[in-house]
Amino acid sequence: MVKLSAVRARLAEPSDLAAVLPLVRSARADSPLGPQFVAPEVAGLETHLRAWFEMPESRLVIAEVDSELIGLALLQCVSPGLLCDVPYLQVEALYVHGDHRRQGAGRALMQQGAIEAARHGAERIVTVPLTGARSEQRFFSGLGFSPAGSRRVAETASVLRRLELAPSATRERRTRGLDELIARRRRSRGLPETPARGVDLTALVERSQAESRSMHVNRAVQTRRSDPSSSTAIS
Structure with missing residues (x-):
């Protein structure tokens, strides 16, 4: 468990999923990928969340302040494969509610994520490009992340x-x-x-x-x- 100021980050448990669901909806609404990938609401979102949570390689980290859920990190432990020789932890999403940003929640989530990477034996942590905003770039740069490739999208x-x-x-x-x-x-x-x-x-x-x-x-x-x-x- 990691604690920074009043923010606490930890691995989510099955009993946390009902409370996580509204935050997932907020993250979807705030997603920069827009309608190309993310609809404001989707049927069966709770079922999708539980199915993702139960996958062996998935890690869900949540951030709390006074028992209020304010942020989450969706992580995937990736094993070596045909195009990668080392295990790594992929940060699929890092989201903090707008009312609680700049309070250390992002750092707490990433610190707990780094601990999970070490437990998995991951030699690298890879972030999927999220918003591309300067504040986000500065955040990851401050943690030692550097650019590696880019993504393009087409129908x-x-x-x-x-x-x-x-x-x-x-x-x-x-x-x-x-x-x-x-x-x-x-x-x-x-x-x-x-x-x-x-x-x-x-x-x-x-x-x-x-x-x-x-x-x-x-x-x-x-x-x-x-x-x-x-x-x-x-x-």
Whole structure:
């Protein structure tokens, strides 16, 4: 058990879950992930909380002041795996009620979490990015945490749609770009924007590009200054 000032942090027990539930709802409402991940209310939240609590790798730490629950930390003990060679403790969420912040509750929760990490044999403690707020960054920096990677989010349907349409969409953009290039070249020469049927568009573009390169070379030759070292002095 850890005690800082009037704040006490400890591991939650099954009998604490009913009191933890309102705080979980507050944390969900305060989540920066918003509707992409978190709905204001969800059916069966108590069932989800109990199922999570009963998982062997889960650790629920709560902070109290005068028997009032004011904060929680959701922790996961992660064993070595294919992409990680050391055990670590992951802080999935660290939440303190708005009326009790800056009173040491966050530090008490993290201290109890660090004790659980040591008990688990975890060599690292990893925090999942929460709000990204400067106050949060300063809090974790003050405890010795440094940045490691970042997360991005996208709708599954959007990713599938882009993956399925990427080849055809790329071809369509290239074709549209080719048509626009041809139209600009023809306008610059006073020709109709739409070439006559049967014209090889690829050959037309290549010939136009070759003419452009030749024009730039001739212009460079005409404007090139003579090399003083090769000039002949006239006496």
